[in-house]
Amino acid sequence: xxxxxxxxxxxxxxxxxxxxxxxxxxxxxxxxxxxxxxxxxxxxxxxxxxxxxxxxxxxxxxxxxxxxxxxxxxxxxxxxxxxxxxxxxxxxxxxxxxxxxxxxxxxxxxxxxxxxxxxxxxxxxxxxxxxxxxxxxxxxxxxxxxxxxxxxxxxxxxxxxxxxxxxxxxxxxxxxxxxxxxxxxxxxxxxxxxxxxxxxxxxxxxxxxxxxxxxxxxxxxxxxxxxxxxxxxxxxxxxxxxxxxxxxxxxxxxxxxxxxxxxxxxxxxxxxxxxxxxxxxxxxxxxxxxxxxxxxxxxxxxxxxxxxxxxxxxxxxxxxxxxxxxxxxxxxxxxxxxxxxxxxxxxxxxxx
Numbered sequence: 599x600x601x602x603x604x605x606x607x608x609x610x611x612x613x614x615x616x617x618x619x620x621x622x623x624x625x626x627x628x629x630x631x632x633x634x635x636x637x638x639x640x641x642x643x644x645x646x647x648x649x650x651x652x653x654x655x656x657x658x659x660x661x662x663x664x665x666x667x668x669x670x671x672x673x674x675x676x677x678x679x680x681x682x683x684x685x686x687x688x689x690x691x692x693x694x695x696x697x698x699x700x701x702x703x704x705x706x707x708x709x710x711x712x713x714x715x716x717x718x719x720x721x722x723x724x725x726x727x728x729x730x731x732x733x734x735x736x737x738x739x740x741x742x743x744x745x746x747x748x749x750x751x752x753x754x755x756x757x758x759x760x761x762x763x764x765x766x767x768x769x770x771x772x773x774x775x776x777x778x779x780x781x782x783x784x785x786x787x788x789x790x791x792x793x794x795x796x797x798x799x800x801x802x803x804x805x806x807x808x809x810x811x812x813x814x815x816x817x818x819x820x821x822x823x824x825x826x827x828x829x830x831x832x833x834x835x836x837x838x839x840x841x842x843x844x845x846x847x848x849x850x851x852x853x854x855x856x857x858x859x860x861x862x863x864x865x866x867x868x869x870x871x872x873x874x875x876x877x878x879x880x881x882x883x884x885x886x887x888x889x890x891x892x893x894x895x896x897x898x899x900x901x902x903x904x905x906x907x908x909x910x911x912x913x914x915x916x917x918x919x920x921x922x923x924x925x926x927x928x929x930x931x932x933x934x935x936x937x938x939x940x941x942x943x944x945x946x947x948x949x950x
Contacts, residue, residue, distance in 0.1 A: 599818045599872065601854060604633035604834070605810045607663070607672060607703065607732065607786030613638035616791035622806055623653050629810035633657040633817070633834055637672050639665045640679050651827040659831050663703060664689050668721040670703035672732060672786070675835045686722040694729065699839040701784055702728040704738040706765040712750060715741055730838075731772050733783035733938065734764035734845055736813040737790070752931075762847060762934045773901035776920050776941050782841030782874065783940055785813040816853070817843045818873060841874030841940035850927045850936045855890035858923040858939045860916075876943040883944055887912040887923040893936065894926040918945045 609615035610622050617625070619636060626634040634656060636644045645660040652658075661674035666682040671689060673680065676698035680689040693700045702720050709717035718738075742765070744750040764785075775781040789809040817837045823830045837843060846853045860871045860883040871877045887895050888911050895912040897905040899919045905912055912923075921944065925937040 599820060599857070600822045602632040602817045602819065602823065602834070603814050603848070604631055604635065604657075604817060605629075605787050605789065605813075606635040606637070606784050606815055606838075607735065608634060608636050608789045608806075609638055609663075609791075610636060610644055612641055612643040613663075614790055617806060619644045619648050622789075622791075623648065623656060623658055625806040626658075626810055627654055627656045629807050631656060631810055631814075632823075633659065635659045635661055635674065637661045637663045637674075639663050640682055642676075642679055650831060652825065657823065657827060657830055657834065659834060661698075664693075664700075665718075668717075668719060669725075670718055670720075671728065672701045672703050672784075673698050674838065675699055675832075686725045687727060690725070690727055690729075699729045699835060701730040701732045701782075702726075703732045703786065704735040704788065705731065705771065706767045707735070707738045708742040708765075710741045710744050712746060713741060713744060726775065728781075730782040730784060730841070731768070731775070732786045733768055733772055734785040734813050735788050736786065736809060737788035739763065739765065762849075764935070764938070770901065773898070776922075776943075777900040780841065780876075780943065782839060782843075783845065783938070784838060784843065785815055785845035785938075787813055812847055812849045814846050814848045815843045816846060816856070837874075842872070844873060844937055844939040846937045847934065850929065850934060851891060853890060853925065853937050855888065856925060856937050856939075857888045858886070858942065860885050860921075860942050860944060871942055871944075873942065874940045878944075880944075882915055882917050885912075885914045885916050885921055885942070887925075889925045889937070891925075891927065891936075893928065894933065896924040896926070898922050898924060916944070920945060 610619040662679040664671040664682050669686045673693040676696045680692035705720035707718040709715045744753050787809040791806045862869050895907045905914045920941045922941040923939040926933050927936045
């Protein structure tokens with residue numbers, strides 16, 4: 599597999615970001631990303647200028663964030679942004695009908711009373727027909743974690759202290775949905791940048807470059823990118839739509855080499871499935887998680903831990919179910935989640 603690191607959910611001055619798209623692209627290159635997904639509010643203007651394509655090795659994709667007061671929806675692969683005046687069900691269908699894929703953004707955003715920021719949660723509880731879910735939104739987690747002055751100061755010193763984990767309710771929702779149907783997850787930076795002097799400090803939580811080095815998506819491809827944007831952009835979108843990616847907090851270290859797979863173990867088939875794929879027609883599989891650094895590795899089946907290890911590898915014989923893997927690291931402030939994989943689906947009843 600070929601692994602590529604990227605940041606999703608990024609704003610420029612085409613909406614409420616603090617840098618023009620060209621400046622954001624420069625920051626993404628400096629952060630060492632392989633791809634960048636710009637998602638300004640209700641506009642695809644960045645596709646016009648500077649445009650999608652490669653910029654000194656960085657692949658730039660342009661989607662948009664449909665953003666009414668609540669129920670924000672990240673859409674990729676559409677030629678026109680669906681109107682935010684539509685109902686959630688209708689703009690989900692509009693994006694899908696236009697050949698795009700969408701992810702419910704920061705579904706349990708809580709805002710912050712101390713910062714005077716409202717919540718932007720997904721309130722349309724009768725509509726969960728999204729294609730996928732933004733499982734971890736760095737800024738949403740950071741803002742929600744700044745619940746008092748002490749936690750706000752800690753968050754400014756160490757942004758990962760308050761933004762260093764996805765919302766537990768979002769995790770529970772994802773596990774519940776993936777038990778019934780495929781639901782790929784992504785991580786979002788929700789990068790807007792910051793105009794103040796504080797925002798230009800290396801550890802400032804809203805600085806673009808700092809944000810790009812926190813929540814990343816590692817896309818797994820069976821062939822390398824070609825360097826031709828017209829071929830590679832659809833491949834990256836398709837990989838995200840299929841859940842062929844894992845989410846990581848790169849501030850804790852580079853997880854390059856993390857891998858989650860399932861093998862039949864039968865000489866007649868000897869097949870291997872990887873993140874985002876579905877296995878069927880077997881009684882059991884051998885699940886394996888490999889992690890490049892010591893810490894704690896966990897296997898989760900439909901929301902319940904079924905195995906864990908204190909080393910860098912975990913192997914489990916497992917029956918049908920929906921399985922995902924996690925890796926955790928110990929830091930000065932305690933254990934933090936480092937990697938969350940999309941599932942491997944091993945169930946005859948899983949809907950595609």
